[in-house]
Amino acid sequence: MRRLPRVPGFHRIARIERIPRTRRDWAADLALVLFAACFAAVSSQSIPVADSVGPAWRAADQAAGGLACAAVLLRRRWPVQLAVVLLLAGTQAHYLTGPALVAVFTVAATRPWRVTAWVAALAFAPLPLFLWRLPDMTEDRAGPAVTYFALIAGAIGWGLFRRSRQQLIASLRERAELAEADAESRAQRVRMEVREEIAREMHDVLGHRLSLLSVHAGALEYNPGAAPAETARAAGVIRESAHLALHDLREVIGVLRSGTGIDTAEGRRPQPELADLERLVAEAREAGGRIELTGPPDGPAPPALAGRTAYRIVQEALTNARKHAPGATVRVKVAGVPGERLTVEVHSGRPPGPVPETGPDRGPGVGGEGGGQGLVGLVERARLAGGGLTAGPADDGFRVEAWLPWQN
Template identity: 80%
Template sequence: MRRTHRTRRDWAVDLGLFFFAACFAAVSSQSIPVAEDLGPGWRAADQAVGGLGCAAVLLRRRRPVPLAVVLLLAGSQAHYLAGPTMVAVFTVAASRPWKATAWVAALAFAPLPVFLWQIPDMAEERAGSALTYFALIAGAIGWGLFRRSRQQLIASLRERAELAEADAESRAERARMEAREEIAREMHDVLGHRLTLLSVHAGALEFNSGAPRAEIERAAGVMRESARLALHDLREVIGVLRAGSGSASAEGERPQPELADLARLVAEARAAGGRIDLAGPPGEAAPPLVGRTAYRIVQEALTNVRKHAPGAAVDVRVTGGPGDGLTVEVRNTRPPGPDPAPAAAAVKTAGEGGGQGLIGLGERARLAGGELTAVPADGGFRVQAWLPWQS
């Protein structure tokens, strides 16, 4: 009600209140007591003032408090202003602060004590008319306060709904971000391992074209198998992406690596020419999240060794059990030779990961409730992670 530009609804409400004030004045005109000593022009003047008061109702949105004060003061002498006065005090109670409403209410009921003092000496008709007037003013103020409380409640509920909607959108956006990060980690872990094998063998064939035919055939076979597995893994990841937000069931049906698959992973790396020693894992089956996280940590660590330390010996140790947690340690020695071989340099140039792999492993470990450290050790590198394993 504070805006000065009125909508069609505002005009409809204002015109409705104008007609209410006019109709109230017309209906109550016969019950207004008239003193016998007043001249014949009194009622006409009173009606004219009442008409101006009804027209002034249209100004209630611009100056509600001054309008209410003027009508209350004039209403003590002009009886036809009762309708416009009720509209004015209702507007103040519905749209203005509590302090302004309290001052207007105090002005409206200021004559009440004097009236109650004089009521024994008043005529019954005049006393009844005055009591009705104060009751109507009190009702108008009460109705205005109720309307303001209702508006405040609606505004509060609307604000809460908007906040809830914004919070839901924020949670959905965070969920989308987490899903994208999870997919990125999955693609990095799954495809990085396969593509690194391809890069290693392709680089070896490029810089050792005179190798024996049997060795070339073995390298080509490893490249073909790695390419086939990489395409298979890529189809699985793309299938999850195409499934969208409803892919929870589809993703749960995908075969996920387990702790027992570490032996197969190490065997693939050995077939590619890596010198890897595996100790563990424990015979007891680990929880799916723990086993999958351990598998990805070893996979990424072996991929990094092939990228940055080709030819280095790798020691993989997986120990622990229920209650103690699972400890995964991947340590590689210093790569042989004073300088990296040309093939290794080609692999680093083609397959450098920018350090995102270790960051992703740290996030995986934290999501599983564990921790991961990756530091240089004795000329090589050591990746160690601890994952909780509930008994």
């Protein structure tokens, strides 16, 4: 099939012509054929006919009108050609006015503005001559001519209105489809964000619990001759850490199965706050960590989101310090002023022994086993809270610095 030229506003209409007519299309075409025939029959009594016109010419005129009414069925395939032929032949045959109105309407309703303008110019080409001869015309000839031009103008105007309405409907349908696709995309993006939040929650909580479990299990493995009290304490910490890790894992899996978001899960269990930092540091010290905590600041507590984010930053930094710098001194400093910002600084010194392999360009705090995803999650957490985070090697270890907004 020959490819049609791409004309603005025309490609959708041209595509319709390649589709077979539906029952509705056939009903519309037959209704227009009936309209053209009825128009010719009703207006035949008001058509002025000269006395010199014989019966043969009248019969030919009526036959041409009948053929023109039947030709209306071709209006979908050749609307412009049909309109031009009927307009030119209509200057000599009186019964072609009805079919010509249908053809002109079809051109205005289905073809571009430029094509419609050319057909309209052809239809109104006799108008200047008519206006020039109007003072010398009799009333019975001037009236039908004025009616003809008015009907042609009405057909073109109605066709343009129908074409504009079709374009408006197509535009609204396209907008609705785009809005539906955009809504689905937003819903998918929200689902991905919720899953990422759940993944960060699992990484932070389970990483901390499992790192404590690993430290105590390693102490039992490398110190089999420890005192029974120390062995019992380490075993108790291992049991408690494993129990809490399983509890957190069940909650996260429950959230995934139920399809609810992390916010719903947070509403069902208490979330850590900035005041819980002392408990977090105490757990790390029990595992053998050398932690120095400065802060949190006295006075009013920061907003829940800022406090929880600061807690997670410190938790992840301590977990990574245990992994990549065991035995090193970790300095945690939390400061801030209400109405300004909350700052978090975690500095991990160099370990007293050999540094574990963490991969290229990775230092303590990056999360070697996690492929660097711990630091990426911290940056994302700080960004979602409206703040920022930087991390990287320092002269004497590794440093994580973050700031969070502290609104009153």
